[in-house]
Amino acid sequence: MDRKRLARAVRRGLGLRCPRCGGASLFTNLVRMRARCPVCGLPFEREPGYFIGAIYINYGLTVGLAVAGYFLLETWLAPSTGWQVTIWGAFAVLFPLWSFRYSKAIWLALDHLVDPTEGERPGPGSAGAP
């Protein structure tokens, strides 16, 4: 895989930008995603279930950070189990709320990296399909 394309996909994903052109933000506000890119026309909203991969990314990030954070905190400060559960329970609730936009953007960027033509083909329910 081309490193330049990978770096560009990661940069645009973390920047919440269009994976194709990078010319527009994926979101109009904190939660609302644009239906398509206003610059290049790439559809951001896809078929139902498309963003299930973003949920996996968000879940993996949350669990990975919580487990790593638990062991780091245990090693350095050794707080009580009650504090650990409180801290990482709150983290497991709040972190995904903050990171869901990044998870969706990274998922879109990965999808575009793997298949740059995705989103340009007509879907099975569209008028252009045979």
Ligand SMILES: [Zn+2]
């Ligand atoms: Zn675009």
